[in-house]
Amino acid sequence: MTFVADLTEQLINGVTLGMVYVLLAAGLSIIFGVMDVINFSHGELFALGAYFALSISGALGVGVGFWTALVVAPLLVGIVGVAIERFTIRPLYGRNPLYHILLTFGLVLIINDLIKLVWGTQQRNLGVPGYLSQPVGVAGIQVSLYNYFMIVFAGALALGIYLFLERTKYGMIVRAGSQDRQMVRNVGIDIDKYYTLVFGLGAALAAVGGIVLGGYQSISTGMGNSVIIPAFIIVVLGGLGSFRGAVFGGLLVGIIRTITRTYGGTEFGEVAGITLSLPDLEGLTIFLLMIAVLLVKPQGLFGNPEFQDEGGEEGDLLTGADGGVFTDSVRMKLGAAAVGLLAIAPFAILLTGNDYYIILLNRVLIMAIFALSLDIVMGYTGLVPLGHTMFYGVGAYVAALVMIHYTSSFIIALFGAIVICALIAWIVGSLSIRVSGVYFAMITLAFAELFYNAVFKFQFTGGSDGLLGWDTFFGIAGIGAELNGINLLIAGFEITPNIVFYYTALILAVASLLFARRFMNAPFGSVLQSISEAEERAEFIGYDVTKYKRRAFVISGGMAGMAGGLLAVKPSTFIISPDQTLAWIHSGEVIVMTLLGGMGTLFGPMIGAGVFIGAEDILSSYTEQWRLVIGTIFVLFVLFVPRGLVSIPSLLVQRRQSAESDSPSVGFDESEVNTHD
Amino acid sequence: MTETVLETNGLTKRFGELTAVDHVDLEVEKGEFRSVIGPNGAGKTTTFNLITGALIPSEGTVRFNGTDITNMPPHERVHHGVGRSFQITNVFGGLTVRENVRLAAQSMYSDEISRREAMFRDKDSFDELTDRTTEILDKIGLRDRADVHADTLAYGDQRRLEIGLVLATDPELVMLDEPTAGMSSEETHETMTLISDVLSDQSLMLIEHDIDLVMRVSDRVTVLTRGQELASGTPEDIATNEDVRDAYLGGARDE
Numbered sequence: 001m002t003f004v005a006d007l008t009e010q011l012i013n014g015v016t017l018g019m020v021y022v023l024l025a026a027g028l029s030i031i032f033g034v035m036d037v038i039n040f041s042h043g044e045l046f047a048l049g050a051y052f053a054l055s056i057s058g059a060l061g062v063g064v065g066f067w068t069a070l071v072v073a074p075l076l077v078g079i080v081g082v083a084i085e086r087f088t089i090r091p092l093y094g095r096n097p098l099y100h101i102l103l104t105f106g107l108v109l110i111i112n113d114l115i116k117l118v119w120g121t122q123q124r125n126l127g128v129p130g131y132l133s134q135p136v137g138v139a140g141i142q143v144s145l146y147n148y149f150m151i152v153f154a155g156a157l158a159l160g161i162y163l164f165l166e167r168t169k170y171g172m173i174v175r176a177g178s179q180d181r182q183m184v185r186n187v188g189i190d191i192d193k194y195y196t197l198v199f200g201l202g203a204a205l206a207a208v209g210g211i212v213l214g215g216y217q218s219i220s221t222g223m224g225n226s227v228i229i230p231a232f233i234i235v236v237l238g239g240l241g242s243f244r245g246a247v248f249g250g251l252l253v254g255i256i257r258t259i260t261r262t263y264g265g266t267e268f269g270e271v272a273g274i275t276l277s278l279p280d281l282e283g284l285t286i287f288l289l290m291i292a293v294l295l296v297k298p299q300g301l302f303g304n305p306e307f308q309d310e311g312g313e314e315g316d317l318l319t320g321a322d323g324g325v326f327t328d329s330v331r332m333k334l335g336a337a338a339v340g341l342l343a344i345a346p347f348a349i350l351l352t353g354n355d356y357y358i359i360l361l362n363r364v365l366i367m368a369i370f371a372l373s374l375d376i377v378m379g380y381t382g383l384v385p386l387g388h389t390m391f392y393g394v395g396a397y398v399a400a401l402v403m404i405h406y407t408s409s410f411i412i413a414l415f416g417a418i419v420i421c422a423l424i425a426w427i428v429g430s431l432s433i434r435v436s437g438v439y440f441a442m443i444t445l446a447f448a449e450l451f452y453n454a455v456f457k458f459q460f461t462g463g464s465d466g467l468l469g470w471d472t473f474f475g476i477a478g479i480g481a482e483l484n485g486i487n488l489l490i491a492g493f494e495i496t497p498n499i500v501f502y503y504t505a506l507i508l509a510v511a512s513l514l515f516a517r518r519f520m521n522a523p524f525g526s527v528l529q530s531i532s533e534a535e536e537r538a539e540f541i542g543y544d545v546t547k548y549k550r551r552a553f554v555i556s557g558g559m560a561g562m563a564g565g566l567l568a569v570k571p572s573t574f575i576i577s578p579d580q581t582l583a584w585i586h587s588g589e590v591i592v593m594t595l596l597g598g599m600g601t602l603f604g605p606m607i608g609a610g611v612f613i614g615a616e617d618i619l620s621s622y623t624e625q626w627r628l629v630i631g632t633i634f635v636l637f638v639l640f641v642p643r644g645l646v647s648i649p650s651l652l653v654q655r656r657q658s659a660e661s662d663s664p665s666v667g668f669d670e671s672e673v674n675t676h677d
Numbered sequence: 678m679t680e681t682v683l684e685t686n687g688l689t690k691r692f693g694e695l696t697a698v699d700h701v702d703l704e705v706e707k708g709e710f711r712s713v714i715g716p717n718g719a720g721k722t723t724t725f726n727l728i729t730g731a732l733i734p735s736e737g738t739v740r741f742n743g744t745d746i747t748n749m750p751p752h753e754r755v756h757h758g759v760g761r762s763f764q765i766t767n768v769f770g771g772l773t774v775r776e777n778v779r780l781a782a783q784s785m786y787s788d789e790i791s792r793r794e795a796m797f798r799d800k801d802s803f804d805e806l807t808d809r810t811t812e813i814l815d816k817i818g819l820r821d822r823a824d825v826h827a828d829t830l831a832y833g834d835q836r837r838l839e840i841g842l843v844l845a846t847d848p849e850l851v852m853l854d855e856p857t858a859g860m861s862s863e864e865t866h867e868t869m870t871l872i873s874d875v876l877s878d879q880s881l882m883l884i885e886h887d888i889d890l891v892m893r894v895s896d897r898v899t900v901l902t903r904g905q906e907l908a909s910g911t912p913e914d915i916a917t918n919e920d921v922r923d924a925y926l927g928g929a930r931d932e
Contacts, residue, residue, distance in 0.1 A: 518796070518797055519796045519797065521799055521800060522794070522795060522796055522797055522798055522799060522800055523783055523787070523790050523794065523795045523798070523800050523803075524795040524796050525800075526776070526779075526780060526783065526800045527780065527783075529769075529771075529772065530769050530772070530780045533769035533770060533771050533772060534767055534768070534769050534770070536763075536767065537763070537767045537768065537769065537842070538769075538780075539750075539751050539752050540729070540751055540752075540755060540760075540761050540763075541755060541780065541781040541784045541842055541845070541846050542752050542755035542756050542781075542784035542785065542787075542846055543752055543784055544750070544752045544753075545752070
C-alpha cells in the first residue's frame with residue numbers, strides 16, 4: 001500500500017475516534033459552560049451507554065438490537081443523568097466548583113463498581129450488524145463501513161446539537177445561561193430546569209459515544225477511565241464551555257492519537273545522512289499540546305477570554321478550620337494522645353504476632369503525609385490540584401532510582417525526591433497559578449498525565465513494568481544498616497524492618513504536621529489564610545498573591561514527594577509502577593481523604609487518610625465492590641458533611657442545640673452555605 | 678507650592694468595541710480630597726480600576742509621585758502608597774479583627790521579616806507589628822472588639838475595619854469606591870466623618886454618584902461622561918457649570 005493511502009486510512013481512523021471524543025467533549029463542555037460543573041463521571045456515563053446497549057442488543061439480537069440500543073440506551077443514560085443532577089448535583093449549586101469535582105469523582109467509583117456488579121469485568125463485544133462491518137474500498141483505501149457510519153452518525157448528531165444551541169429558544173437560553181446565569185434568572189427564566197436538561201443531554205451524548213465506540217472496538221469496565229482524561233484535555237484545549245472548541249479539539253486529538261500510535265518511532269528515510277523519524281510520543285503529545293496552548297492562550301483555542309473574570313457565583317471552600325467545639329489545648333492533648341497511641345501501636349500489634357497491620361499502618365502514615373501536603377494548597381490557598389499524585393509518583397520514582405543507581409541511603413533518596421518534586425512544583429506553579437482556579441486544576445492534571453505516560457515510554461523508568469530491585473540502607477555514608485537485614489529482639493519483641501520503617505514514617509509524619517502548623521502560625525501562613533478568606537483583598541493590602549500560592553505549592557509538592565519517596569523506602573514495597581503511583585485515580589483518592597478528614601485543618605486530612613485506608617481494608621475483605629461503598633460514603637460526605645470528619649463534634653453540638661431550641665429544622669448543610677456566601 | 682501625587686496622561690481603556698475610558702488626564706495634589714462623579718456608565722469604576730491596578734490601560738500612563746505605575750500589579754502599587762477600599766465590604770471574615778489589621782500591617786513590614794522568620798517565627802511575636810496593629814485598632818475604635826471574627830461585626834463596624842485595613846497599609850493616596858453605597862443618610866454621615874477623621878493625612882480620591890455628598894466633602898471634583906472628562910474644578914465651579922448640568926439633567930442620570 002502506498003504511503004498516501006496508508007496515511008489517508010489512518011486519518012479516517014483518526015476522525016472516527018475523534019468523533020467519539022467530540023460527542024464526549026461536547027457534553028462535558030456544555031455542562032461546564034452552563035453549570036460550572038466539572039463532571040468526572042462523564043466517562044462512566046459513556047461506559048454505561050455501551051453496557052446498556054450490550055444488554056439491549058443481547059435481548060433483541062444483533063440486527064434490530066443494535067439500532068434499538070442506539071436510540072434507547074442514550075435515553076436511559078439521559079434519565080440516569082437527570083437523576084444524578086436532580087439528587088446529587090443540585091444541592092451543591094452555589095458552592096465552590098470543587099465540590100462538583102469531588103461529588104462526580106465519588107460517582108465514578110459508584111457507577112464503575114455498579115457496572116462491574118451487573119455486567120462483570122470481562123471484556124465484551126457489542127455486535128454490529130454484518131452489513132456495517134463490511135470493508136469498503138474507495139480509491140484503494142480499505143476502511144470498514146462502520147467507520148463511515150460513525151463519522152456520519154456522530155457528525156449529524158453534533159450538527160443537530162449545534163443547530164439546537166444556535167437556532168432554538170431552548171438553545172439560546174442555555175447559551176445565555178453559560179454567559180451570565182443571574183441575568184437569565186433576572187429576566188424570569190427558571191434556569192435551574194435547564195440544568196437538568198443540559199446534564200441529561202450531556203449524559204445521553206456521552207452514551208452515544210460509548211455505544212459507537214463499543215461497536216468499533218470492544219466494551220470493558222475501564223473504557224470510561226480511558227476516555228475521561230483525553231476528553232478533559234479536549235475541553236480545555238478547545239476552551240471551556242465552547243461547543244466549537246469541543247468539536248475542533250475532539251477531531252484534533254482523535255487524529256493526533258491515531259497518527260502518533262501508527263507512526264510513532266517510524267523512520268521516514270535519510271536526508272543528508274540524518275535519519276528522519278517521528279519521536280514515539282503516543283500518549284504524551286496531547287498533554288504537551290494542551291500545556292502549550294494554555295501557555296499561549298489560557299482560555300483555550302475557542303474560549304471566551306472574559307471567562308476567567310467571571311466566577312461571581314462561586315461559593316467558598318468549606319474548611320473545617322473554624323467553629324470547632326474543642327479548645328486548642330484540648331485539641332493539642334488529643335493530638336498528643338493520638339501520637340502516643342501510634343507510638344505504642346506496634347507492640348500491641350506484635351502481641352497478635354501478625355505483621356500485616358504494621359504494613360497497613362505504614363501505608364496510612366505515607367498517605368497521611370500525602371494528604372497533609374494536599375491540604376496545604378487546597379485548604380489554605382483554595383487551589384485544587386487535580387494531579388497531585390504527580391509528586392507522589394515522581395517522588396517514588398526518584399527515590400527508587402537514587403537507590404538503584406547512586407546510593408542506597410534512604411536519607412539521600414528521600415532528599416532527592418523532595419528536591420525534584422519541589423522543583424517540578426515550582427515550574428508547574430509558575431505556569432499555571434497566575435491563570436485561574438479551573439485552569440490550575442486542569443494543568444496540574446495534564447502534567448500528572450504527562451508524567452504517567454512518560455514513565456511508560458522511557459527505559460530508565462522501567463516502562464509499564466515499573467522499577468524493581470533496590471536495597472535500602474537505613475542510614476547515611478555507611479553509618480547504619482541494611483533496612484531489610486534489621487532484626488532485633490528488644491525486651492522480647494521482634495523488631496522487624498517494617499517496625500523500623502513505621503517509626504521513621506511516624507516521626508516524619510509528626511514532623512511534617514508540626515512544620516505545617518509552625519508556618520501556618522508564622523507570617524507566611526497568615527498570608528495564606530488571608531488569601532483563602534478574600535484573595536482580592538489580600539492583593540490590595542499589598543501581598544503578591546501568586547507568589548504566596550506558588551510557595552505553598554512548592555512546599556506541598558516537596559512534601560508529597562517525600563511521601564512518594566517513603567513508598568519506595570518502605571520494606572514491603574518491591575516495585576514502583578506507574579499505575580500504583582501516577583494514575584489519576586490516586587489524585588482523586590487523596591482529595592477524598594483530605595475532604596473526608598476536613599480540609600484546612602492540617603490534622604484532619606491525616607485522619608481522613610487513616611479512615612480511608614482502614615475502610616478500604618475492611619470493606620475489601622468483605623466485598624469486591626468496596627469502591628461502591630466508599631464512593632457512596634464519599635458522596636454523602638460531600639452533600640452533608642462538607643467540612644469533614646473533624647466537623648462532626650461541632651455538628652452534633654449544633655444538632656442538639658437546634659433540637660432544644662424550637663426553631664424549624666433547617667438542614668445544617670444549607671445554613672452553612674448561607675453563612676459563607 | 679503644591680505637589681502632584683497622582684497623574685494620569687491620556688488614560689484609555691477599551692473593551693472590544695467599547696471605549697470605557699477615553700483619554701482622561703487627571704492630577705491629584707497632595708492632601709487633596711478629589712471626587713470623580715458621573716452618570717452610570719461614565720467610566721468611573723474603570724478609571725478607579727486603572728489607577729488601583731485591577732485593570733491595565735489600553736493606552737496612556739499612570740504616574741504616582743513621579744513613578745510610572747501604569748503596568749504595575751496591584752500589590753506593588755500598595756507598596757508605593759496607593760491604597761484602596763472596597764465598595765462591598767471586603768474583609769477577612771473568618772479571621773479576628775485584630776488579625777485583619779495585623780495582616781495589613783504585616784504587608785508593609787514584610788521587608789523587615791527574614792525568610793526564616795516568615796516561616797518559623799510566631800506571627801504575633803513581632804513587637805513593632807503588634808504596636809502598629811493596636812494603634813490602628815485605636816484609631817478605628819475597634820480595640821474592644823479586636824478578638825471577634827470580622828464577619829460577626831455589625832455592618833458599620835465592618836466598614837470601620839475596611840477603612841482600618843487601608844490605613845494599616847500606610848497609603849499616601851486612598852482610593853474610595855462608593856464607600857457609602859446603600860447606606861442611610863445617617864450611616865453615610867458617620868462613614869464620611871470616619872473617613873475624614875482617620876484618613877486626614879492622606880490624599881483621597883472618591884468615586885461616587887451621589888452629587889450632594891460629593892459637593893459637601895470634596896476639595897475638587899472631576900465629572901466624567903462617556904469615558905471622557907467633562908469638567909474639573911471646585912464644587913462651586915462644578916455646580917454652576919452648564920455642561921455638567923446638561924449631562925445630568927439630560928436624562929442620563931439614573932436615580
